[in-house]
Amino acid sequence: MSTYFVIAVIVLVFVVIFQIAKASEYVSILKGEEKARKQNNKINGFLMIAFLFLGLIGVFYCHEILKGRILGESASVEGEKVDEMLYITTVVCGIVFFITQILLFWFPYKYQEKENTKVFFFPHNNKLEVFWTVVPAIALSVLVVIGLRNWFIFTGEAPKNALVVEITGKQFGWIMRYPGKDNQFGKKYFRNIDDASNTLGLIWADNAEFNQKADPASYDDIVDNSSTMYVVKNRPVKLIINSRDVIHDVGLPHFRMKMDAVPGTPTTLWFTPKFTTSEMKEKTGNANFEYEIACDQICGNGHYSMKGIIKVVSQASYDEYQRMQKPYYLTAFPEKDPSAAPPAADTSKNTTAPNKGVVEGTVNKTLH
């Protein structure tokens, strides 16, 4: 019933507006179209300047309301550079924004149609045009230089002491892998994936069909299927990013970083967390605070629920966490624990696991 009522009200409002509009058209014809047009011109000229004032107030007001809701201080060392760039870019763009918008609405007000105005026939002026070609070009060059300097830091090699964690996206969650005691990731191959016991397809056994040999480095790898990752405060962490099905994206708003997870093409990302999760809880005053990993690339109908958590902890807590974990191999084959633990011999030097175990590779940051 209320739906019909709402529809009736809307229709009524439409009819009223329409009748007023029609009536004003008749009036303008009676008054003389030229006169009516000039009146309308005055009204719109006034609205231009009114919009400018209200708009500027609105920009300020919106900022006052929302500035507290954008993220506070960056939680990573590298993110500080992002924030600094945001600030510089906002200053540059802000100046241009205010100058051009003010002129854009002030000129129409000032130069609205008046009797006997003689317009200024001004078809071109080379000096002016060169001026406003060169100035933006210089300003943009500065922004490019700052941007690229940071870009190469962000995408460059991670520091040597970096913790390496592998994160694999799947519909709709994240799987984390740590290299275990030998500090090396074992190889994996997607056809070995078994959602019950081997979610990443680690190569634990020989398989003639796949032309693969068991990789001993995979026996002590720790796999966490709970979408939670542990990293250490003030220690750089390098993520090796994979996907098991479609494209996902590791979005880390608090660390100001993100990178796609592409099936078949591993990517990397590194950053240095500055605050532990519990420090952030205090800082933000939010007892439920977590560093959330948000999937930022549409990956299906559960995209919005694809959340991971990064727990930033002290080195001691991290070591404790690592100690508590059982290698994934032993979770899958409890009977081999602990006496049947594999010898850590004959390991290849790779840190990630290329396909089929044929390509011994470095981490691909690029397409190939």
Added chain:
Amino acid sequence: MSNEEVLHSQTATGHVHDTDHDHNGHHHHHETFITKYVFSQDHKMIAKQFLITGMFWAVMGGLMSVLFRVQLAYPDESFPFLETLLGKWAKGGHISADAYYALVTTHGTVLVFFVLTAGLSGTFANFLIPLQIGARDMASPFLNMLSYWFFLAASVVMLSSVFVETGPFSGGWTAYPPLSALGSASPGSKTGMDLWLIAMALFVVSSLLGGLNYIATILNMRTKGMTMTRLPLTIWALFFTAVLGVLSFPVLLSGFILLIFDRNFGTSFYLSDIYVNGVGALPNEGGSAILYQHLFWFLGHPEVYIIILPAMGIVSEVMSTNARKPIFGYMAMVGSLFAIAVLAFLVWAHHMFVSGLNPFLGSFFVLLTLLIAVPSAIKVFNWLTTLWRGNIRFTPGMLYSIGFVSMFISGGLTGIYLGNSALDIHLHDTYFIVAHFHIVMGVAGIFGMYAGIYHWFPKMYGRYLNNTLAYIHFWITFVGAYLIFWPMHYEGLAGMPRRYYDYTNWESFKMFAGVNLFITVVALIVFAVQILFLFNFFYSIFKGRKVTSQNPWGSNTLEWTAPIRPGHGNWEGEIPEVHRWAYDYGKDGKDFIAQTTPVGAEEGKH
């Protein structure tokens, strides 16, 4: 058949318009309802067909956005009327995630391609090119007609995808594989995706037929005296738009063909190392998902200029006419259009900074992307200078032109953030990008379209739109657009991802619930005002105030020398000859000097 006669005499003589063309105008065409309104080869009727089909899609796309905005504003409430409207897609009055993603995807696809490409450049290229260059019709009226019918076929197929059991495609308008390639990964990637691909392929054909025709017409069929440098800026803009489309749409089609192969014929162009939940490991190996992104964005980026260039052309023309002052820096305007058209092909990978693209390669795209801000800045400054010391008439078309420039500034500046990869790494795929492209491409494109509709409606239908409704329409839309998209920048700065169905479980983003509600309320009001515009449009076609003077805006361009309601062939008698550029407003104390006026001996030079 007389239409044929016009066609043949036209193409046979090419651009040479001599007195022997006289009979065209006077000849009384035998037109049936079918040839006049349905299978018409008259460019003006085809333009109206594009416009009205585009408007249909604008309403559909807008309605879809209203529906998914309701979900974002009220994630926990249920609205029984939604179940009435959407059936199983909104069980219990609550839009399902499947439906939400389908709505988002279809909204994006139809607005980008069907409204802002076909509806904007399809309408105005068809309507304005022959009228403003002084031709009786397009180079090939028949291909022109086919262009519309392929567009309509694309529309029908796209619309039909809404009614299939597994729903329309729901993987975002960019349709990245593997999601778009694997029916097992998402219900929308089943039949819905096949229909989406067919619709888009038909649309590409439509664009190519149209584009080739526009280029051929502009290059070959200009009237006597209409040199390239005397063309109105609308025509220059439409020319570059057509060139962009012709060069980039085939690349998109090639990307789609590979996708069709991956979907249906077991190839692995885009697929590798995939294990789908509930299905198991797929046999595909060796493909690259990023390859598709290159092919897609090689069109996808020029596409945004395909949208915005016609709007820029329209705005330049409308603004100069209503400022009663020449456009400032005509050659710079043409030059910057050209620069944008060239750079459009060299910036596509800025959509892929965080896709796994080689970062070193990415750095070139940062440079080239920020370079494109220079011609854009030139255009803005030139528009501002055009307004300076003018004698401005606020016709509805002029208001929308000023609104366009405002939106283009606001949205263009945020492009400087996003084009810089080191900032994009934070802002990519958040609401910041949603705000950016809606303002600079969506709203600005639509504003250019409205400027064009309000300005040329009298030429199209021989009647005026109601001014009061037009002013209400403009001011509410303009203010509303800012209220909708401005706060989204803040959501994006907080890292709030786009394309989320529900934010309530996210500690990092749930503080924006109030903002989302506010945006939805404004969106509802703005949508209602667009309905008001539609009403004004269709009412005025039949009942609007009649145009009584040939040149109601006091404009210089050729279309205003044609009869108030031109027939097929546009001019009765000879095609007018052109003696000057299109922007002699306020020269030597004269309000305007039409392009057909010969240059006087005493006249000052510009």
